[in-house]
Amino acid sequence: MTEAQAPFRVLVVDDDPDMGAYLGLLLKKEGMQADIVEDGDSALVRVMTDPPDLILCDVMMPGLTGFDICQRLKGEETTALIPIVLITGLDDQESRIKGIEAGADDFLNKPVKREELLARVKTLRRLHETRKELERRRLAAEVERKEAIRKTFSRYISPRLADRIMGDADRSGDIFAKAQRSSVVALFADLRGFTRLTDRTEVGRVVEMLNEYFSILSEAAYRHDATIFNMAGDALLVGFNVPFPQADPAARAYRCAQEMLTQFAPVADRWESEQGIATGVGIGICMGEAVIGNVGSPHYMSYTIIGNPVNSAARLMQLAQPYEILVCDAVYEELRGIIPPEQVEARGDVTLRGRAEPVKVFSLRVPLPQHSGGGA
Amino acid sequence: MAEINYTAVVAKDLEDLIPVFIKNRTKELDSLKTAIGAGDFEQLKQLGHRMKGVGNSYGFAPISDFGKTIEDSAKVSDKATIDGCISAYADYLANVKIVYE
Numbered sequence: 260m261t262e263a264q265a266p267f268r269v270l271v272v273d274d275d276p277d278m279g280a281y282l283g284l285l286l287k288k289e290g291m292q293a294d295i296v297e298d299g300d301s302a303l304v305r306v307m308t309d310p311p312d313l314i315l316c317d318v319m320m321p322g323l324t325g326f327d328i329c330q331r332l333k334g335e336e337t338t339a340l341i342p343i344v345l346i347t348g349l350d351d352q353e354s355r356i357k358g359i360e361a362g363a364d365d366f367l368n369k370p371v372k373r374e375e376l377l378a379r380v381k382t383l384r385r386l387h388e389t390r391k392e393l394e395r396r397r398l399a400a401e402v403e404r405k406e407a408i409r410k411t412f413s414r415y416i417s418p419r420l421a422d423r424i425m426g427d428a429d430r431s432g433d434i435f436a437k438a439q440r441s442s443v444v445a446l447f448a449d450l451r452g453f454t455r456l457t458d459r460t461e462v463g464r465v466v467e468m469l470n471e472y473f474s475i476l477s478e479a480a481y482r483h484d485a486t487i488f489n490m491a492g493d494a495l496l497v498g499f500n501v502p503f504p505q506a507d508p509a510a511r512a513y514r515c516a517q518e519m520l521t522q523f524a525p526v527a528d529r530w531e532s533e534q535g536i537a538t539g540v541g542i543g544i545c546m547g548e549a550v551i552g553n554v555g556s557p558h559y560m561s562y563t564i565i566g567n568p569v570n571s572a573a574r575l576m577q578l579a580q581p582y583e584i585l586v587c588d589a590v591y592e593e594l595r596g597i598i599p600p601e602q603v604e605a606r607g608d609v610t611l612r613g614r615a616e617p618v619k620v621f622s623l624r625v626p627l628p629q630h631s632g633g634g635a
Numbered sequence: 636m637a638e639i640n641y642t643a644v645v646a647k648d649l650e651d652l653i654p655v656f657i658k659n660r661t662k663e664l665d666s667l668k669t670a671i672g673a674g675d676f677e678q679l680k681q682l683g684h685r686m687k688g689v690g691n692s693y694g695f696a697p698i699s700d701f702g703k704t705i706e707d708s709a710k711v712s713d714k715a716t717i718d719g720c721i722s723a724y725a726d727y728l729a730n731v732k733i734v735y736e
Contacts, residue, residue: 277652277693280656281692284652317688319684369687369692370688370689370690373646
């Protein structure tokens with residue numbers, strides 16, 4: 260049975276079995292489902308285990324009174340929205356005031372007149388169904404909004420990071436909507452030798468190879484919680500410490516670069532054996548202040564990172580040999596404690612295009628024992 | 636109390652409930668007698684309150700009237716009025732004629 264066809268469920272609470280039977284009969288005749296209990300404790304258990312759409316509750320009962328039941332249910336977040344009609348004596352003004360204080364939604368006079376009962380129940384049913392429909396639409400809109408945000412996220416970041424952002428419901432809408440300036444670590448990776456390869460390879464195969472290359476790099480980026488900002492030609496730009504701060508962004512970037520090189524090496528070997536041309540990945544990493552935000556026109560927007568660390572990482576990538584990672588001094592300072600000295604070579608001060616001051620550059624070698632092409 | 640109408644006009648759709656309803660009223664009468672014998676006015680008040688609510692709902696207006704009298708009298712421990720009311724209630728139950736409409 261679908262939700263639209265489900266009967267409206269009324270819980271009748273009355274210690275007088277004749278009143279319970281009477282109310283139940285009238286409700287059933289109107290196509291509603293009536294469950295009858297004869298005391299307050301049973302009512303609370305029933306509501307918790309099988310919440311009804313409406314409660315008709317006598318006031319004067321041994322044990323828990325109608326006021327007690329009303330107060331408890333209205334005080335619980337999960338049951339507060341269930342409408343409660345208290346059944347009181349016509350002349351019992353005091354009970355009505357107590358009922359209002361306890362949170363009752365409406366009152367029904369004893370003796371109960373069927374016309375009055377049905378009119379009140381029908382009104383509350385309409386209200387309840389409208390409320391449920393609004394709640395259903397609100398939840399559906401929320402799911403839709405989250406799904407849209409998730410789709411946006413998934414273009415840039417790992418599913419794990421997307422889940423973390425989605426879990427932060429208050430911030431998730433703002434992450435990509437607002438520009439931010441923050442300290443970032445930018446990593447640029449580029450495929451070397453690929454232009455020569457494309458000249459000799461059938462176009463369909465070229466696309467397959469590029470996809471394989473980008474899959475390896477993206478997987479490595481996701482594993483280290485990087486945000487992918489750009490894929491162009493055979494170059495990839497990823498950022499760390501963005502959109503969320505990370506405790507060790509430089510170390511993450513280094514490990515990510517390491518993984519990119521080690522994972523790509525066997526693929527490059529295979530390509531070389533197939534095509535006879537050596538390829539490799541060169542990587543540049545730099546850190547500093549950058550601006551992150553959605554940039555573009557109404558026709559095309561892109562989540563972008565702009566600033567010196569990005570430009571410098573791009574220049575370092577251009578200088579890097581295949582299987583070499585070049586980093587600026589700021590990044591190296593962060594990595595000094597985790598990289599064996601024998602894997603580091605100072606390249607001295609290098610003037611990078613677009614930068615007024617020379618930058619101290621360090622080359623980091625990644626051991627690739629099974630790779631036929633060797634390191635930098 | 637106004638003159639008692641011994642004809643109860645009951646909605647046709649309540650017909651199936653009436654045998655149990657009448658049986659419960661007979662039990663109720665016994666409970667009233669026990670309570671008045673014991674001088675238990677709290678019990679009489681509760682029984683009267685219940686009668687007041689259920690009688691008219693089913694179409695038995697005098698039961699509601701008896702109930703109200705018993706409840707009110709129990710609040711002031713008026714044994715004589717309750718005694719009279721219980722007798723009248725017993726007479727009503729013995730002679731009531733039910734018409735279904």
